[in-house]
Amino acid sequence: MHTVATFSIPYVGYLDEDGQLSADAPALAADNDLILDLYRRMSFLRFFDTKAVALQRTGKLGTYASCLGHEAAHVAIGMAMRYEDVFCPMYREYGVQFVRGVKPRDVLMYWGGDERGNDFSGPKHDLPWCVPIATQCLHAAGAALAFKLRKEPRVAVSVVGDGGTSKTDFYGAVNSAGAYRLPYVGVVVNNQWAISVPRSAQTGAETLAQKGIAGGLHCVQVDGNDAIAMLAVMREAIERARVGGGGTVVEAVTYRLSDHTTADDARRYRPEDEVKNAWAREPLKRLRTLLEKRGLWDAAREEAFKAEANAEVDTEVNAYLETRTQPVSAMFDFMFAELPHDLAAQRAEVLRLEGGTHG
Amino acid sequence: MAEVTLIEAVTQALAYEMRQDPSVVVLGEDVGVNGGVFRATAGLHAKFGSERVLDTPLDETTIAGLSVGMAFQGMKPVAEAQFDGFIYPMMDHIVCHAARMRTRTRGRLSCPMVLRAPWGGGIRAPEHHSEAPEALFAHIPGLRVVIPSSPARAYGLLLASIRDPDPVIFFEPKRIYRQYKEEVPDDGEALPLDVCFVLRDGTDITLVTWGAHVKETLEAADRLAAQGISAEVIDVATVKPIDFDTIQESVKKTGRCVIVHEAARTGGIGAEIAANLAEKSLFDLLAPIERVTGYDVPIPLFRLEMKYLPSVDRILAAAQRTLAYR
Ligand SMILES: Cc1ncc(C[n+]2csc(CCOP(=O)(O)OP(=O)(O)O)c2C)c(N)n1
Numbered sequence: 001m002h003t004v005a006t007f008s009i010p011y012v013g014y015l016d017e018d019g020q021l022s023a024d025a026p027a028l029a030a031d032n033d034l035i036l037d038l039y040r041r042m043s044f045l046r047f048f049d050t051k052a053v054a055l056q057r058t059g060k061l062g063t064y065a066s067c068l069g070h071e072a073a074h075v076a077i078g079m080a081m082r083y084e085d086v087f088c089p090m091y092r093e094y095g096v097q098f099v100r101g102v103k104p105r106d107v108l109m110y111w112g113g114d115e116r117g118n119d120f121s122g123p124k125h126d127l128p129w130c131v132p133i134a135t136q137c138l139h140a141a142g143a144a145l146a147f148k149l150r151k152e153p154r155v156a157v158s159v160v161g162d163g164g165t166s167k168t169d170f171y172g173a174v175n176s177a178g179a180y181r182l183p184y185v186g187v188v189v190n191n192q193w194a195i196s197v198p199r200s201a202q203t204g205a206e207t208l209a210q211k212g213i214a215g216g217l218h219c220v221q222v223d224g225n226d227a228i229a230m231l232a233v234m235r236e237a238i239e240r241a242r243v244g245g246g247g248t249v250v251e252a253v254t255y256r257l258s259d260h261t262t263a264d265d266a267r268r269y270r271p272e273d274e275v276k277n278a279w280a281r282e283p284l285k286r287l288r289t290l291l292e293k294r295g296l297w298d299a300a301r302e303e304a305f306k307a308e309a310n311a312e313v314d315t316e317v318n319a320y321l322e323t324r325t326q327p328v329s330a331m332f333d334f335m336f337a338e339l340p341h342d343l344a345a346q347r348a349e350v351l352r353l354e355g356g357t358h359g
Numbered sequence: 360m361a362e363v364t365l366i367e368a369v370t371q372a373l374a375y376e377m378r379q380d381p382s383v384v385v386l387g388e389d390v391g392v393n394g395g396v397f398r399a400t401a402g403l404h405a406k407f408g409s410e411r412v413l414d415t416p417l418d419e420t421t422i423a424g425l426s427v428g429m430a431f432q433g434m435k436p437v438a439e440a441q442f443d444g445f446i447y448p449m450m451d452h453i454v455c456h457a458a459r460m461r462t463r464t465r466g467r468l469s470c471p472m473v474l475r476a477p478w479g480g481g482i483r484a485p486e487h488h489s490e491a492p493e494a495l496f497a498h499i500p501g502l503r504v505v506i507p508s509s510p511a512r513a514y515g516l517l518l519a520s521i522r523d524p525d526p527v528i529f530f531e532p533k534r535i536y537r538q539y540k541e542e543v544p545d546d547g548e549a550l551p552l553d554v555c556f557v558l559r560d561g562t563d564i565t566l567v568t569w570g571a572h573v574k575e576t577l578e579a580a581d582r583l584a585a586q587g588i589s590a591e592v593i594d595v596a597t598v599k600p601i602d603f604d605t606i607q608e609s610v611k612k613t614g615r616c617v618i619v620h621e622a623a624r625t626g627g628i629g630a631e632i633a634a635n636l637a638e639k640s641l642f643d644l645l646a647p648i649e650r651v652t653g654y655d656v657p658i659p660l661f662r663l664e665m666k667y668l669p670s671v672d673r674i675l676a677a678a679q680r681t682l683a684y685r
Contacts, residue, residue, distance in 0.1 A: 062661055063483075114660055114662050129486075132447075163416075163417035167417060167419075167448075168420045196389045196414070197417065203416065331659045331663055331667060
């Protein structure tokens with residue numbers, strides 16, 4: 001017997017829980033403007049998320065999927081991508097999307113029960129939020145195949161959860177990305193839980209990154225609470241994909257600090273201690289500590305930023321709250337390029353029932 | 360005797376049958392420690408342990424395929440699809456294998472599994488959480504499709520479904536999961552599959568429905584009664600195979616029929632019932648058959664959702680049009 005293949009999964013992390021940078025940190029860690037930008041975006045995301053949960057609790061939003069704890073991973077993905085790349089999200093990557101130009105009001109509209117949220121600002125070729133788990137991975141691989149066939153230097157990026165890596169679709173994406181050597185980056189945001197099912201019950205694999213090995217992709221595990229490591233790893237994976245070097249599975253190890261959604265109660269299945277420990281590793285604090293050490297941030301600047309961010313969130317919330325419901329006929333209007341006769345009849349029926357002629 | 364909600368009746372039936380029959384196994388996403396996102400399996404994990412109540416990896420294809428594997432080996436898997444909208448990846452295994460295991464093997468093997476799913480709209484849920492796909496499954500030869508409409512029928516029909524030697528798709532109308540309680544004796548008594556339940560006798564018009572819309576339909580019947588019109592209300596319950604005899608008999612008496620369902624209109628079960636009446640009851644009919652259904656669009660997000668679902672007013676308007684024929 002002899003060994004025909006061996007593999008290893010590198011782990012990348014530069015900024016520890018105390019805001020201490022390791023000696024091998026990449027050059028971007030010295031770019032103070034960049035680090036400030038990362039921090040501000042992550043921080044804004046947290047204000048937005050807190051507000052959205054509050055809106056749900058007061059009946060002004062439907063079920064909402066919080067991104068608490070994922071700020072570093074999400075913002076870094078967005079910042080590593082170019083506008084012309086394509087993003088295929090799941091349902092909580094607002095941080096990526098805000099970087100790409102999607103507005104908070106779009107997010108609120110969607111979770112507020114209005115399809116117009118899916119017609120968001122920002123790149124018109126990005127996919128909307130994807131509720132069925134992991135299907136977006138295959139769509140990203142398909143987009144990457146289109147880029148390759150048309151010889152466009154663009155990259156498709158999907159995000160999936162730890163639970164989502166169990167899905168047939170995830171394996172299919174990884175496999176086809178390897179088979180066609182696609183410009184595809186599949187990010188796994190491993191927040192340790194798929195609703196109530198812990199990562200350990202989801203798979204027997206030691207890492208989720210290694211699921212890419214079977215497909216022939218580059219694979220890396222990264223500290224998903226370390227924005228600097230996330231950005232470095234994402235930039236490298238995306239650039240490699242862009243120049244024809246093949247796809248990557250990036251496993252971002254993080255933690256879900258919130259309930260799964262506002263419809264969930266994580267206390268039923270998740271140990272309190274675990275959550276407490278996770279807060280010690282959360283991504284914002286360590287970046288802020290780094291900035292403070294460099295004299296770039298302090299309590300006064302934090303306060304000023306907070307006021308500014310909250311005002312912006314309020315503007316967005318008001319824009320959402322003031323949006324009138326679509327006319328009832330809107331449910332028909334985007335079904336086909338041209339409304340077929342049967343739907344035209346149904347549309348007319350609805351308008352008659354409403355007693356109106358609007359729409 | 361305890362009063363229970365529809366979802367508690369589901370839990371009660373599962374627990375009863377698991378005690379009774381060691382080959383019954385419950386599996387799905389979050390069905391274990393969490394007791395299901397709707398709490399349909401609440402307490403079962405504590406009672407029966409992780410070998411009878413299995414949290415699966417997050418893959419519907421896996422859940423359906425594992426269930427087929429267990430079922431052909433003589434176990435009785437009761438699989439949960441977390442929401443109706445996530446059932447579609449299961450269809451490969453259900454359609455290509457579960458539905459035809461017995462016939463393909465000339466009876467040598469069978470597939471005694473139940474696939475449960477919360478079904479239908481009206482709870483302000485996100486996308487893909489409010490689908491009514493019963494017609495898709497009803498079209499597949501070899502499947503039974505059952506939709507209860509009350510706690511007692513949920514209990515009795517689920518027991519019957521688990522005991523049935525063939526695959527059953529069991530859709531639970533989530534809009535009425537917790538709407539009201541009724542006394543349901545936990546006595547292990549199954550209700551018959553493949554028969555309609557006549558919920559209200561009437562002589563002037565037949566209203567046919569199933570699932571959550573039994574509520575609106577009964578309300579419409581009340582409103583008609585106030586106008587002196589006697590409506591018969593039929594809960595189809597098993598939408599495949601349908602008990603056409605009961606429906607035909609009713610139409611023979613009333614001469615008028617309105618069918619109500621929340622699924623999209625085209626190719627819906629309403630079309631099947633109407634076709635059957637056209638074939639068998641044409642000369643009993645005094646008026647054209649009416650359908651009050653969802654429209655041929657995906658169920659809208661919740662701001663417009665209630666405009667999509669058949670309302671009491673829409674049912675009444677259809678009934679009036681039907682009654683206008685003399
Ligand atoms: C195909 C499918 N099955 C089930 C669900 C219900 N569901 C929504 S989120 C979720 C857990 C997802 O966990 P994970 O993939 O780890 O991502 P996370 O939400 O934790 O970020 C489940 C089971 C779904 N949306 N889609």
